[in-house]
Amino acid sequence: MELFIDNVLEKISEGGFEPKRFKITRLKTISGLIHAVIVDIKDEQSEMLVALSVLEDKSKYKIIK
Secondary structure (H helix, E strand, O other), rough: OOOOOOEEEEEEEEEEEOOOEEEEEEEEOOOEEEEEEEEOOOOOOOEEEHHHHHHOOOOEEEEOO
16 A cells, blocks of 8 residues: 555444544654554544554555545
8 A cells, every 4th residue: 555645544443433534644754664643634633643554454544535
């Protein structure tokens, strides 16, 4: 999965909840590993730092273009 800044991701929900959408705002390197900073589209004030391996897991996230 190719990830770029400003891509919109959708977190695949379990249990029939509405899926959340996130936007990648920037990439960071921590201990030699690349992480993405993502923000909820509905709440752009809160940020989450997520490893790229988690975002590449197709059972958790998918890219919405």
